Amino acid sequence: MPVLISSAALDAARASSTPPRLLDVRWSLAQPNSLAEHAAGHLPGAVYVDLDTELADIGDPVRGRHPLPSREAFEAAARRWGLEDGDSVAVYDAGHGFGAARAWWLLRHAGVEVRILDGGYAAWVLAGLPVETGEVTPAPGSATLGWGGMPVIEADDAAAWPAHGLLLDARAGERFRGEVEPMDPVAGHIPGAINAPTSENVAASGLFLSGAELEERFAGLGVTADADVAVYCGSGVTAAHQIAALEIAGVRAALYPGSWSEWANQGREVATGA
Structure with a gap:
């Protein structure tokens, strides 16, 4: 299943006999709730998704800032979005895909079955495609979701991972090196991790780099198609974007959902520097 869908292809899919469900996942650390932006303009029929409450189970800091929701909680959220069994989905955010990737x-x-709108809302608007205002409240769906379709690792696995594979830290370089830490109690990175900032997966336009460009990027970090790769970030959100980029490049990777926010709250060993 392709990871991405273009604005033109999504517009055509909307007119088909089986249009995808559209989910608006605009989110950032600076502004986690973007319901006002959604109401001001969104893809026709798109339902707003609150990342903090519907795509995470926020609670004990020892589990990180955005631990995975339970299957039951996520299924309840999907039903609120109107999802039915057999539906396909297209997700988007403001542009770069960080929230949408979660x-x-x-x-x-x-x-x-789901794809990310490449370039997000910004690309859709730039293409001159229709938008609507207000909040969308769909009829509740009845989807029954599975669980476990993507590989997941825990903190102990992350600690041992560099001994047999590649552990990628998707945060900005200054956070990886421990020069700054705006969110979590300890600065630095998991020992043995390799810095691979998520921001380098996209072009200035907000579109993902091509498969060949991403393959070249990750090959420069030692990533090959048969490598054991795991990814973490600050709280397991932008790491999902890295996993999407790796999949475009032909590499399957595991997610450490707790990420640095869990690691830093558990008193584990910390490394600093490049």
Whole structure:
């Protein structure tokens, strides 16, 4: 199943006999709730998804800032979005795909056919395609979701991973090196990890790099198609974007959902520097 869908292809799919469900996952650390932006303009029929409450189970800091929701909680959210068994889904955010990738990863984990709108809302608007305002409240769906479709690792696995594979840290370089830490109690990275900032998966336009460009990028970090690869970030959100980029490049990778926010709250060993 392709990871991405273009604005033109999604517009055509909307007019088909089996249009995908559209989910608006606009989110950022600075502005986690973007319901106002959704109401001001969104793809026709798109349902707003709140990442913090519907794509995560926020609670004990020892589990990180965005631990995975339970299957039951995620299924309840999917039903609120109107999802039915057999539906396909297209997810988007403001542009770069960071929030949308979290929804993509979870829906893949739950066995749902899903693609990320490449370039997000910005690309859709730039293409001159229709938008609507207000909030969409669909009739509740009755989808029954699976669980376990994507590989997941825990903190102990992450600690041992560099001994047999590649552990990619998707945060910005200054956070990886421990020069700054705006969110979590300890600065640095998991010993043995390799820095691979998520921001380098996309072009200035907000579109993902091509498969060949991503393959070249990850090959430069030592990633090959048969490598054991796992990814973490600050709280397991942008790491999903890295996993999407790796899949475009032909590499399957595991997610460490707790990521640095879990690791830093558990008193584990920390490395700093490049």
